[in-house]
Amino acid sequence: MTRTNGVSGGGGGQQQAPAAGKLPRKRFYRARAHSNPLSDSHFPVPVSPDEVDLSQHYPRYFPADKGEEAPPPPRIRFADVGCGFGGLLVGLSPLFPDTLMIGMELRDKVVTTLFCCALDFCGCPVYYSKLKVTEYVKERILALRASNPGQYDNISVVRTNSMKYIPNYFRKAQLTKMFFLFPDPHFKEKNHRRRVISMQLLDEYAYVMEVGGIIYTITDVEELGEWMRSCLEKHPLFEAVPEEEIKADPVVKLLSTATEESQKVARNGGQTFHAIFRRISLQEE
Amino acid sequence: MEDTAIEEAEVSGAAEFAPALIASHPHGNSVAVAIGPELRVFDLKSGSPVSLSDDCGGRSHADAIRAICFGVSGALFASAGDDKLVKVWKTDSWRCIRTITSEKRVSAVAISNDDLYVTFADKFGVVWLVTLGEDGAEQVSVDNKPVSILGHYCSIITSMKFSPDGRFIATADRDFKIRVTLFPKNPVKGAHEIQSFCLGHTDFVSCIAFTSMSENQSFLISGGGDSTVRLWDYINGCLLDTCQVRDKMGELLEQNETDDSSLAVADICPSNDGKLVAVAIQSFNGVMLLACDLVGKKLSFLKVITMEKSYIPTSLASSFSSEFLWTVMGASNMPNQASNQLLTRLRIIPRFQKDLISSDNGPLILEDSEVPHGEKLLLALQGSLDIAKQEEVLASVLSALKVSMHKMLVKKHYSEERREQRKRGRNDKKIKN
Numbered sequence: 001m002t003r004t005n006g007v008s009g010g011g012g013g014q015q016q017a018p019a020a021g022k023l024p025r026k027r028f029y030r031a032r033a034h035s036n037p038l039s040d041s042h043f044p045v046p047v048s049p050d051e052v053d054l055s056q057h058y059p060r061y062f063p064a065d066k067g068e069e070a071p072p073p074p075r076i077r078f079a080d081v082g083c084g085f086g087g088l089l090v091g092l093s094p095l096f097p098d099t100l101m102i103g104m105e106l107r108d109k110v111v112t113t114l115f116c117c118a119l120d121f122c123g124c125p126v127y128y129s130k131l132k133v134t135e136y137v138k139e140r141i142l143a144l145r146a147s148n149p150g151q152y153d154n155i156s157v158v159r160t161n162s163m164k165y166i167p168n169y170f171r172k173a174q175l176t177k178m179f180f181l182f183p184d185p186h187f188k189e190k191n192h193r194r195r196v197i198s199m200q201l202l203d204e205y206a207y208v209m210e211v212g213g214i215i216y217t218i219t220d221v222e223e224l225g226e227w228m229r230s231c232l233e234k235h236p237l238f239e240a241v242p243e244e245e246i247k248a249d250p251v252v253k254l255l256s257t258a259t260e261e262s263q264k265v266a267r268n269g270g271q272t273f274h275a276i277f278r279r280i281s282l283q284e285e
Numbered sequence: 286m287e288d289t290a291i292e293e294a295e296v297s298g299a300a301e302f303a304p305a306l307i308a309s310h311p312h313g314n315s316v317a318v319a320i321g322p323e324l325r326v327f328d329l330k331s332g333s334p335v336s337l338s339d340d341c342g343g344r345s346h347a348d349a350i351r352a353i354c355f356g357v358s359g360a361l362f363a364s365a366g367d368d369k370l371v372k373v374w375k376t377d378s379w380r381c382i383r384t385i386t387s388e389k390r391v392s393a394v395a396i397s398n399d400d401l402y403v404t405f406a407d408k409f410g411v412v413w414l415v416t417l418g419e420d421g422a423e424q425v426s427v428d429n430k431p432v433s434i435l436g437h438y439c440s441i442i443t444s445m446k447f448s449p450d451g452r453f454i455a456t457a458d459r460d461f462k463i464r465v466t467l468f469p470k471n472p473v474k475g476a477h478e479i480q481s482f483c484l485g486h487t488d489f490v491s492c493i494a495f496t497s498m499s500e501n502q503s504f505l506i507s508g509g510g511d512s513t514v515r516l517w518d519y520i521n522g523c524l525l526d527t528c529q530v531r532d533k534m535g536e537l538l539e540q541n542e543t544d545d546s547s548l549a550v551a552d553i554c555p556s557n558d559g560k561l562v563a564v565a566i567q568s569f570n571g572v573m574l575l576a577c578d579l580v581g582k583k584l585s586f587l588k589v590i591t592m593e594k595s596y597i598p599t600s601l602a603s604s605f606s607s608e609f610l611w612t613v614m615g616a617s618n619m620p621n622q623a624s625n626q627l628l629t630r631l632r633i634i635p636r637f638q639k640d641l642i643s644s645d646n647g648p649l650i651l652e653d654s655e656v657p658h659g660e661k662l663l664l665a666l667q668g669s670l671d672i673a674k675q676e677e678v679l680a681s682v683l684s685a686l687k688v689s690m691h692k693m694l695v696k697k698h699y700s701e702e703r704r705e706q707r708k709r710g711r712n713d714k715k716i717k718n
Contacts, residue, residue: 047461048484163438164460167482172522193409199475200411200436203466207479236477282478 043159049171057156058100076100076170079208080179081162081196084259086137088181089155090144091258095250096154099176103157104169107133134159163196166204173210177251180217182261185224197228199235206237209279214241218255218274220265225273238277246276302685303349303367304551304599305615305629310376311359313607318666319350320627321617324364326379327665332658334665337374339381346370349617352405356396357447361417363403365391371405373417385415385431393442398451402472404434406442411435412456414472434476435466444493448519449503453480455519457490463507465519481522487511492552498559498579506562506577506584508550514564514575516584525582528575530566533586537569554601554610560639561587563610565598567686572598572612572634574642588642590649592632595679597686603637610637613666616682628668628678631656 046052054073055062061074078096080088083103092101137157144152160169183196192198197217205215215238217228232238246252256262256272265272306319315335317326324345326335337345348368355362355376365371367390373383389407396403406412413431440458447454447468454468454476463483466476488510497503505519512531517524531548547568554563555577562584564573571591575584592598598612615629633651636642642649656662664670 047487164440167462167464168484172479172481199477200433201438203435203477203479204438206477207482236474 045160045165046168049167049169049174052169054100057102057158058153060153061100074098074100075174076102077175078102078177078179079104079162079170079175080181082106082180082183083137083157084181084261085133086140086155086157087259087262088179088254089137089157090140090152091254092251093152093155095254097151099154101155102169103137103155104160104162105134105137105157106159106161163194163201166208170208172207173213175209176213178205178209178213178215179255180215180228181255181259182219182265183217183224183228185219185221187223192227195224195227197231199231202231202235202238206235206279211279211281213279214249215277215279216251216255216274217276218262218272220261220270220272222271222273225275229273229275232275232277236282237279239280241276241278246274249276252276302616302682303351303618304686305613305617306350306353306600307602307611307613307631308353308355308362309602309604309607309609309611310355310362311357311605313604313609314359315376316602316611316662316666317353317355317362318613318615318629318631319353319364319366320615320629320668321349322346322366322368323627324350324353325666325668327658327662329657329662332661334661335379337379337381339372339384346372351390351392352394354394354396356400357398357449358400361396361400361403363394363396363405365394365405367391371403371415373403383415383417387413387431393445393456395445395447395454397468397472398447398449404445404454405431406445406456408441410437410440410442410458412442412445412454412476416473432473432475434472435464437462437464443489443491446493446495448495449497450501453519455493455495455505457493457507459489461486461488461490461509463490463493463505463517463519465505465522481519483507483515483517483519483522483524485515485524485527486513488549491550494553494555494562496555496559496562496577496579502579504579504582506553506555508553508564510549512548512550512566514550514553514562514584516577516582518582526584528584528586530564530573533573533589534566534569537589551599552601554603556603556610556637556639557605557608558638561637561642563601563603563634563637565601565612568597570594570597572601572610576639587639590634592650595676595683596630596632597683598632599686608635608637608641610634614679614682616685619681619685628675629666630675630679631663631666 077099078101080103083089083105086103089101089103134157141152141155180196186192186194219225255274303321308317314330315326315328324337328335346366346368348366350364350366353364360376362374362376363371369387369390371385371387371391371394372381374381387405387407389409391405391407393406401417403415403417404412411433412435414434415431416429437456437458440460442456442458444457452468453465455463455465457463465480467478467480468476486509490507490509493505493507495503496506505517506514508514514528514530515524516526530550534548549567550564551567552565559579560577562575562577564575566573571589573589574587576587577584596614598614600613602611612632613629617627633656634649635651653663660670669675
């Protein structure tokens with residue numbers, strides 16, 4: 001059995017940047033589309049936001065040799081919940097080059113099969129390799145940083161269950177944008193409580209967002225789109241962003257073009273439904 | 286191995302023990318003990334046991350009571366548990382004025398400071414609110430159903446308390462978190478604005494309590510499975526101090542008894558002067574007292590009060606007006622436990638105030654003969670005066686308690702085969718093609 005080296009990083013969890021900034025091949029990281037948000041997979045969770053080690057994610061912003069007058073370290077401002085393969089983050093990074101952004105993804109192991117393929121390999125099917133979706137995103141970011149020096153330093157990914165642990169990662173009023181792109185619809189009514197947008201969870205998202213911050217949601221499932229819009233409308237801490245503002249926002253275009261899911265929807269000629277709301281403060285009674 | 290012991294217990298159905306609970310009326314009028322489905326109340330003013338009456342069509346609870354509390358004014362009392370019922374009682378007549386049905390078993394209950402609302406938490410982590418009728422109103426409108434006001438996503442809420450000024454409701458869960466939420470004037474619409482998260486515990490949070498030494502400043506104290514008691518500035522979600530109970534216990538107990546999982550904090554109770562915190566620890570036969578300095582914002586070890594070897598308190602209670610710390614030991618839902626064996630044991634610590642307890646005069650624990658209303662109280666609340674019989678029952682409770690808290694509050698991690706075995710029992714599988 002020959003081990004191919006077409007896959008950057010390999011299955012051993014090595015973190016070195018791929019040769020010459022070669023981007024990781026997506027097809028070696030195929031994932032199941034769904035993962036159970038109720039199960040506690042064994043990933044480490046920070047006890048509190050103070051424990052989050054940003055220097056691991058954004059090394060350029062946390063140099064080891066800080067001078068005396070080093071400015072206070074920046075905070076993460078954008079969070080992409082369920083970032084999948086990282087498409088949105090890659091699209092956002094150049095638009096906001098000095099804003100730290102993080103993708104949060106739950107999905108665990110990915111089983112890939114390397115088939116013989118005329119393009120890169122020769123020989124027979126080689127081996128099953130287990131890689132993580134978040135590993136793919138990390139590799140992608142490292143590759144981009146290597147081939148575009150000075151760029152993509154502001155994005156990173158973490159594997160976690162954002163439905164349970166958002167307050168562990170972010171302080172009160174820390175985020176200015178939150179993204180929920182094509183979340184799992186959980187069609188069955190008994191599974192509605194697993195939806196990532198719900199009245200209950202909006203309390204927590206409102207807590208980590210600053211007043212004026214914006215929450216972006218998009219889906220191609222009409223019923224889910226109505227559900228998300230209705231939850232946001234009912235929630236006292238969010239109000240709809242007016243159409244003119246949505247049209248003027250450069251981020252909105254990315255929602256329906258930047259990610260694999262959105263590209264698939266476009267290919268199939270599907271419709272998308274977005275709900276974009278602003279975090280407001282409650283009027284005192 | 287821990288896992289096999291717990292699995293065996295699961296199989297034999299013996300792992301869902303319900304610890305005995307105790308609560309004291311804020312003005313010292315009465316004391317309530319809950320053991321299994323039984324609610325036992327003793328009236329301290331008249332010196333006689335209370336007989337409960339229920340107008341709500343049902344008898345008393347049908348299954349283990351998991352939470353009890355008095356409202357801060359003393360007018361109301363609530364009990365709730367595994368029978369999915371929340372019962373609200375008036376404490377002057379001890380009549381049940383409301384019985385509320387929950388869809389799931391209830392793990393925590395609280396009464397708002399103005400006696401207008403009762404909140405309860407179910408095992409999905411959702412907190413529900415019920416509006417109580419005006420005082421004396423018998424007819425409650427039909428559509429006064431519980432509304433959900435907040436939730437800890439898929440986590441069991443272990444403790445729920447209102448802040449002394451009534452502005453906040455604090456909820457603690459088994460996923461190490463404490464959430465402090467604004468309790469609005471009109472809570473029926475939900476409590477959506479989170480004030481803070483108090484994060485720092487590294488294991489389940491088992492109990493929380495507010496404490497204050499003056500009218501306008503109060504703090505939150507919590508105890509958890511990580512063997513710590515913590516002091517919080519809950520307005521800002523800041524951890525002020527942590528007391529490592531495990532270290533102190535290590536010094537006091539013999540080596541072979543200090544097994545990590547058995548040093549969880551079972552209950553905490555601040556004194557009414559705000560200067561002491563009593564701590565019940567899962568396998569310790571006594572109460573640990575911590576000195577609580579709210580000015581310096583520090584918690585420190587003060588002393589332990591050791592009781593007889595077989596007595597491990599499962600619940601603590603105190604009131605504003607008296608200096609007693611009430612403790613109770615007991616458990617229900619144990620294997621081979623006959624219904625007439627719902628026995629508990631009470632011990633009382635007098636002088637539960639910093640200045641009184643620091644001095645060395647006087648006994649630290651009341652003898653049975655010194656207990657107010659002596660035998661009558663003990664018989665009513667314990668279920669028996671026969672110490673020997675009790676010892677026998679309580680001995681089996683001892684070992685059961687060690688397993689139960691761990692099982693209830695620590696998320697089970699199944700081995701691969703066990704998980705596959707459990708999956709086979711699922712009924713919603715799709716057929717793969």
